[in-house]
Amino acid sequence: xxxxxxxLLKISALFIAIQLVFIFELARSGQPSYARSVMTTTFLxxxxxxxxxxxxxxxxTYVRTIVMIxxxxxxxxxxxxxxxTKSFTFDKMLHVFGSYSFSLFxxxxxxxxxxxxxxxxFKFILIVSLGLSLxxxxxxxxxxxxxxxxxxxxxxxxxxxxxxDLLGDLIGAIIAALHGTxxxxxxxxx
Numbered sequence: 085x086x087x088x089x090x091x092l093l094k095i096s097a098l099f100i101a102i103q104l105v106f107i108f109e110l111a112r113s114g115q116p117s118y119a120r121s122v123m124t125t126t127f128l129x130x131x132x133x134x135x136x137x138x139x140x141x142x143x144x145t146y147v148r149t150i151v152m153i154x155x156x157x158x159x160x161x162x163x164x165x166x167x168x169t170k171s172f173t174f175d176k177m178l179h180v181f182g183s184y185s186f187s188l189f190x191x192x193x194x195x196x197x198x199x200x201x202x203x204x205x206f207k208f209i210l211i212v213s214l215g216l217s218l219x220x221x222x223x224x225x226x227x228x229x230x231x232x233x234x235x236x237x238x239x240x241x242x243x244x245x246x247x248x249d250l251l252g253d254l255i256g257a258i259i260a261a262l263h264g265t266x267x268x269x270x271x272x273x274x
Contacts, residue, residue, distance in 0.1 A: 183256025215257025
C-alpha cells in the first residue's frame with residue numbers, strides 16, 4: 085500500500101461507489117437480503133479504511149487489491165448475477181479465493197499488532213489458523229442469519245454446503261500460508 089492517505093481514500097471511495105451501485109440495484113430488483121449483505125461488507129470495509137487511515141496501519145497493495153476483488157466478486161457475481169443460487173461451484177471457488185485473500189489480510193494486521201518477527205513455521209501456522217478462524221466465523225454468521233432473518237435464498241441449504249465451504253476455506257488458507265511463508269508468487273513485504 086502506498087502510505088499516501090489521499091490515494092487510499094480515492095481507491096476506497098471508488099470501491100464504495102461501485103458497491104453502492106450494487107446495493108441500489110439489488111434493492112431495486114427485489115433482492116433485499118443480498119442488498120443487506122453487500123451493505124454490511126461495504127460498511128465493514130469503510131470502517132477498516134477509516135481505522136487504517138486514522139491509526140496508520142499498513143496494508144500491502146496486493147493484499148488490499150485481492151480483498152477488494154473478493155468483495156466485488158461477492159457483490160457482482162454472487163449477488164447481482166445471483167450465482168449463489170445459479171451455480172454450485174461459484175460459492176466454493178469464492179470461499180477458496182476469499183479465504184486466501186482474507187488470510188493474508190488478517191496476517192498482516194496481526195503481525196503489526198504482535199510487533200516481533202515471526203519464523204516460517206509460526207507464520208505458516210498463524211496464516212492457516214487465521215484463515216480457518218475467519219471461515220468458521222463466517223459460517224456461524226451464515227447460520228445465525230438463516231436462523232433469525234430467513235433470507236431468500238438461505239445461506240446454508242445443507243450440511244454439505246457448510247462442509248464444502250469450510251474445505252474451500254482450508255484450501256485458500258493453505259495457499260495463503262504458502263504464499264505468505266515462501267512468497268512463491270511475488271515478493272511481498274509483509
